[in-house]
Amino acid sequence: MQLGVPRKLNSLCTMKLKILVDMNLSPVWVDFLAKNKFEAVHWSKIGDPKEKDSVILHYAKENGFIVFTNDLDFGALLAANQFTLPSVIQIRIQDVLPSHIGKLVVASLTQYKTQLENGALISIDESRQRARILPLMKK
Numbered sequence: 375m376q377l378g379v380p381r382k383l384n385s386l387c388t389m390k391l392k393i394l395v396d397m398n399l400s401p402v403w404v405d406f407l408a409k410n411k412f413e414a415v416h417w418s419k420i421g422d423p424k425e426k427d428s429v430i431l432h433y434a435k436e437n438g439f440i441v442f443t444n445d446l447d448f449g450a451l452l453a454a455n456q457f458t459l460p461s462v463i464q465i466r467i468q469d470v471l472p473s474h475i476g477k478l479v480v481a482s483l484t485q486y487k488t489q490l491e492n493g494a495l496i497s498i499d500e501s502r503q504r505a506r507i508l509p510l511m512k513k
Contacts, residue, residue: 391483391490393463394434396443397423399470403442406472410480414442427451434460440490442479444470449495453510461490461508466499478503 393414395403407414417423417430427447434441440461441448448462463482467475475498482503486496493508 391487392437392439393442393483394430394437394439394460396430396441396445396448398444399442399465400472403472406476407480410476412480412483415439431457431460431462449497449510452495452508456509458493458508461492461494461496463490463496463498466497475500 390411390413393403393407393412395401395407395414395416397417399416401416401418404414404416417425421430421433427445428451430441431448431451433439435457440463442463442465444465446464446466449464451457452462463479465475465479469475472479478498478500482496482498483490485503486494486505489505489507490496495506495508495510497504497506
């Protein structure tokens with residue numbers, strides 16, 4: 375335990391982010407994320423690969439996962455339903471393999487850890503990362 379930090383708060387500070395890798399991303403992300411100290415599971419290991427995005431969002435919310443996807447529909451679902459959780463990380467890059475963007479994803483997970491724990495939509499492309507706090511409000 376760190377000095378001056380209550381035990382409960384200290385354990386919260388060291389919580390691992392739980393990542394649910396969507397079907398449109400390779401299962402190789404699970405091992406890559408685990409090697410970088412993140413808990414991860416590919417949707418194909420826990421659910422029907424043809425399941426609707428809304429079911430995946432519900433599962434993530436109920437089980438404390440962050441959805442990691444290349445599917446822009448998840449952001450639309452968050453906005454349409456005014457959800458505050460689960461957080462979603464959207465990759466907006468052509469080459470979505472860890473060998474190409476892995477370092478960028480890990481940096482974003484680290485940079486936006488607090489926002490992800492509290493509800494956010496993180497968009498990652500090759501030139502920038504952007505965080506929007508949930509619920510997404512209509513402009």
